[in-house]
Amino acid sequence: MIQVLTNNWPTLLTGFGNTLLCSVIALFFSLIIGSGFAIMETLPNKLCRIIANTYIEIFRNIPLLVITMFFYVVVPQYVLKMSGFTAGTIGLTLYTSSFIAETVRAGIQAVDTGQMEGARSTGLTYWQSMRYIILPQAFRLVIPPLGNQFINLIKNSSVLAFVAGFDLMYQGDALASATFDTFNTYLVVGVFYLILTLPLSYYMRHLEKKLA
Amino acid sequence: MAMIEFNQLNKYYGDFHALKDIDLKVNQGEVVVVIGPSGSGKSTLIRTINGLEGFSDGQLVVNGMDLSDKKADLNALRRDVGMVFQHFNLYDNKTVLENVMLAPRLVLKRDEAENKKIAMEYLKLVGLTDKVDSKPRQLSGGQKQRVAIARSLAMRPKVMLFDEPTSALDPEMIDDVLNVIKEIVHTTDMTMVVVTHEMGFAREVADRVVFVDGGRIVEDDPAEEFYNHPKEERARQFLSKIIVHK
Numbered sequence: 001m002i003q004v005l006t007n008n009w010p011t012l013l014t015g016f017g018n019t020l021l022c023s024v025i026a027l028f029f030s031l032i033i034g035s036g037f038a039i040m041e042t043l044p045n046k047l048c049r050i051i052a053n054t055y056i057e058i059f060r061n062i063p064l065l066v067i068t069m070f071f072y073v074v075v076p077q078y079v080l081k082m083s084g085f086t087a088g089t090i091g092l093t094l095y096t097s098s099f100i101a102e103t104v105r106a107g108i109q110a111v112d113t114g115q116m117e118g119a120r121s122t123g124l125t126y127w128q129s130m131r132y133i134i135l136p137q138a139f140r141l142v143i144p145p146l147g148n149q150f151i152n153l154i155k156n157s158s159v160l161a162f163v164a165g166f167d168l169m170y171q172g173d174a175l176a177s178a179t180f181d182t183f184n185t186y187l188v189v190g191v192f193y194l195i196l197t198l199p200l201s202y203y204m205r206h207l208e209k210k211l212a
Numbered sequence: 213m214a215m216i217e218f219n220q221l222n223k224y225y226g227d228f229h230a231l232k233d234i235d236l237k238v239n240q241g242e243v244v245v246v247i248g249p250s251g252s253g254k255s256t257l258i259r260t261i262n263g264l265e266g267f268s269d270g271q272l273v274v275n276g277m278d279l280s281d282k283k284a285d286l287n288a289l290r291r292d293v294g295m296v297f298q299h300f301n302l303y304d305n306k307t308v309l310e311n312v313m314l315a316p317r318l319v320l321k322r323d324e325a326e327n328k329k330i331a332m333e334y335l336k337l338v339g340l341t342d343k344v345d346s347k348p349r350q351l352s353g354g355q356k357q358r359v360a361i362a363r364s365l366a367m368r369p370k371v372m373l374f375d376e377p378t379s380a381l382d383p384e385m386i387d388d389v390l391n392v393i394k395e396i397v398h399t400t401d402m403t404m405v406v407v408t409h410e411m412g413f414a415r416e417v418a419d420r421v422v423f424v425d426g427g428r429i430v431e432d433d434p435a436e437e438f439y440n441h442p443k444e445e446r447a448r449q450f451l452s453k454i455i456v457h458k
Contacts, residue, residue: 118301118360121262122315122367123290132314136305 015171034100107138147204221270294364354385
């Protein structure tokens, strides 16, 4: 195992870096997009709710790999050239954002309706009430399920391997087929994923306790 | 001058006729107590006054604003119409002081130092200056309700609405809250509408008593007259039940 590491250090590190980069970008944008659609789903306006719901149901119910292949194969053919890394990151972002949207929506709806009424009764606008009262409470409620989504996101970034995204999984596959040392290679790859997911997992738990 | 004026107002929830031909006028500075059995529509009635509930037809003018106009600026209305709820509805994610300071800061753009000074004045009025840094969950029900009252007062409203302010409280806490409300009644000339089952309190503060049953205003009398000589049989029945329980 050590040998796999020392012999292929630059390759693995590149893969690790790409996985990390893809995850950070996808996490950032899926959190923003997901929260946006979550808010849209709870708006009084019916059209907004329908749009949000359609988006969520589409990306939640199509396999990540299909979404990713669409951006890797179909979009470059007709619209815009993009690398496997970009296609994979976009696919991962859209896919995860639909789950985050459902999670955050549940959080918003779990906040007691009295909170909104209290805020509106003092003259706050709908958006002020959301920003200062509802959303802070909603996010606190959904930290544990959000943590799950984040961890899933990191693991799902291995979809990059299918579209030449040069991530950890891709490099692992390449090494395994070049050296035939499949056992040690995938062991090392697994450990690298743990290096990303375990601290995140502990951090989310810490956050949950701190804000409880 | 009429601060609140209902004119033939009706409200339906689907097929359910929640408010029927409501005619009610509350003058500036008047304290009106609304009583009635549960499900009679008294909560719905008071919640239409600040637009938390809409209505189906008829007219309602509050502080000069016609609420039957679809474009009525409810946010502007609510600057002048405070509300205290049965379940307090304090912001759970904010401290007591922040609960009181938030709306004046965001809505009135009140200067921060001034805002704090005014917030502290009202927290003093309700006797909770030692709780400024507490979160709502660390307070008792009575304390929460007093913070809620301070939060409304900090906006310096012209009208205060109280929707069963003591119904969710332990018996021992009720007096603390009622005393604060009495204090406001006696020291300001704010217009108030109070939904309550506290008859002794109602008798002491009310200028008028409105009895609601089945979505209709059954009786609307000066307070003393209502308690001593209720005209309607239904009101008599209701009163006798409450008084027996006392």
